Amino acid sequence: MTGVPVTVRVQRQDFDLAAEVQALSTGRHDIGAVVTFSGLCRDEAGSLSALELEHYPGMAEAEITRICKEAVTRFGLQAVCAIHRHGKILPGENIVLVVTASPHRQAAFDGANFIMDFLKTSAPFWKKEHAVDGKERGWVSAKDEDDSARDRWSNTKD
Amino acid sequence: MTGVPVTVRVQRQDFDLAAEVQALSTGRHDIGAVVTFSGLCRDEAGSLSALELEHYPGMAEAEITRICKEAVTRFGLQAVCAIHRHGKILPGENIVLVVTASPHRQAAFDGANFIMDFLKTSAPFWKKEHAVDGKERGWVSAKDEDDSARDRWSNTKD
């Protein structure tokens, strides 16, 4: 696994999907598959003015790095990038990006899926909702289904 | 499923990942997850000068569209884009792009994974390898593992 590039950033500003994919794959002839996951701020009801994302500076980067390195080892990834935004995020805006590269497609899919499941349940970020009427809707509750999604990785061999 | 945008293109030229993701998600507040899969021409040994991709015009587009629509129904996707290149493709270049959007992450991952598995085994494309010494290395053989990857979708409920 030595030398596998793992890029992790926690930042206020938006990310550039194409630039991150380029940075990870340009000039390499050994990559066969690149998977990206973008998580967006969703508001179907039209009642959300913004999400506010609090994080634990230092630990957020450290924990995401641990998750990404685990994915590199587990799935034989060739490169990983994970970026998580913090601060106020409007409906339709990006929250998180994960990019994985591998020789074959399933490893890239599994790696990105694994990173997202652990990022959701282990990376120290918390969402608060602000309603369009100006009121705080309070902190988003953790979902049992996110724990289940994470736990399925303990039940499989690969 | 009415009105779900399904974009399918078979083209000589490269695609623009960011532009396709933008086209599919911009201005929408109901999308929570966007997954992209890019398949690249791989040449770890440094012995390949190019892949040549032959396709069945008309059927290629029709078959990929059938696969994408099946994925929309099966996983509840909100938008899909699939682009497959043909002609000569150099090591490191893009071959195929799949983009899926859904409210929740697992559907977007599964949708893109499903589309790739069926695209590999059902879309009428054939790869021929050209070696750096100028010789044809002949047609790439279909892999049993690609059939297995496709068949796993018949063994699950979702």
Next chain:
Amino acid sequence: MASVNLVYFAWVRERIGKGEETLELPGTVVTAGDLLAHLKTLGEEYEAALEHQNVIRVAINQEHVDHDEPIAGAREIALFPPMTGG
């Protein structure tokens, strides 16, 4: 005798030596499998192309079909090896 447009791809095309042709088929050719067996009687290039008959994929009017599918009413029948795209 029915007339049908045939199209060939990849090594099937290369071995037969052409990408497409229109053929008159005898009435005994009912299924896609019958068509493959019939073509193999037309010359050694067809024999070479269709030698391993069970691996040849058939599409009628641009949709995959099994070898036991009747070809009646087909405008275009395509023969090709297993796909290797993606």
Next chain:
Amino acid sequence: MASVNLVYFAWVRERIGKGEETLELPGTVVTAGDLLAHLKTLGEEYEAALEHQNVIRVAINQEHVDHDEPIAGAREIALFPPMTGG
């Protein structure tokens, strides 16, 4: 008495009313769970924040730990609700 830096996030931070503080801990506070129990004796804001003690997550020196983990040698201990990022 040992001195430790405590940091709080999300509704734990809001209920306690501060984001960080340095506290002297009595020698009876051995584990992360002991720390939570001790903090609840410091005032009703702590009681409100840590009421459902089992849902509170603890990190020592920026790594997740269970409540039975000893806190000896910790430079920084963080308390926060279950994570909801991604």
